[in-house]
Structures are given as structure tokens and as C-alpha cells.
Amino acid sequence: MGKIGELVQSADWKSEKHVPVIEAPETVKPGEAFRVTVSVGKGIPHPNTTEHHIAWISVYFRPEGEKFPYQVARFDLAAHGASTQGPNTSTVYTEPVATFVMKTEKPGILYAVSSCNIHGLWESQKRIEVT
Secondary structure: OOHHHHHHHOOOOOOOOOEEEEEEEOOOOOOOEEEEEEOOOOOOOOOOOOOOOOEEEEEEEEEHHHHHHHEEEEEOOEEEEEEEOEEEOOOEEEEOOOEEOOOOOOEEEEEEEEOOOOOEEEEEEEEEEEO
């Protein structure tokens, strides 16, 4: 049995449709709110069907010098075309894109983790500087 970290996959989002892409400023001002958008399938669209979809996206921030990260956002993506009529018969689908606003006094690293119901956990990260 391995640790959960050994099960999380990563790759270049330009060649892999499962990797969460973090869009945020490279540098922010201390304590000033900034926007973060995380999406899955930016370069290569991810299927969004009842049988194959992104179930959730979770985002963490680990401030420089601190041991543990903080969970700053969690998005459950619940509509994948399923209905009482069967798979892919609904007209309602949730796209794997989420935006939130956060602030920090310290620089650090944003981590995004997404879960594909078929291909497991995927992660990416982005450094945020504070000046």
C-alpha cells in the first residue's frame, strides 16, 4: 500500500487534459484580494459526460515558512448529464472551471487538485510572490 501522494499525477497541461490549470497573478500586494481561476481541460478539453467527468477541484495555499497548507477553496461539480432518463440525457452539465478570490500576507505556493472519476487525482502548482 502506498501513500496518497504517490497516487496523485501531474503533467504539462498543454499535453494532458486532466491537469488543473491555475490562473493567478505572479505577484500580489500583502493583504490585497486577488482572483484565482482553476480549470481542467484548458489545452485539451476534458470529456464532461456521465461516464467520464471531473468530480471536484480543491485548492490549497502553503505560505512560505509554514509547515502545512490551508484549503482555500473546494468546488464540487455535480451535474454531468445524468437524469432519471439515463446517462447523458439531461441538458445540464457543470464545466470544470472555478473562480474565487483570496488574499495573503506571505508569498507561497497554490496547489490545485482535481478528481477525474476514471483517471484519478491530478495536481498542479503555482508560486505567488508578495511585494
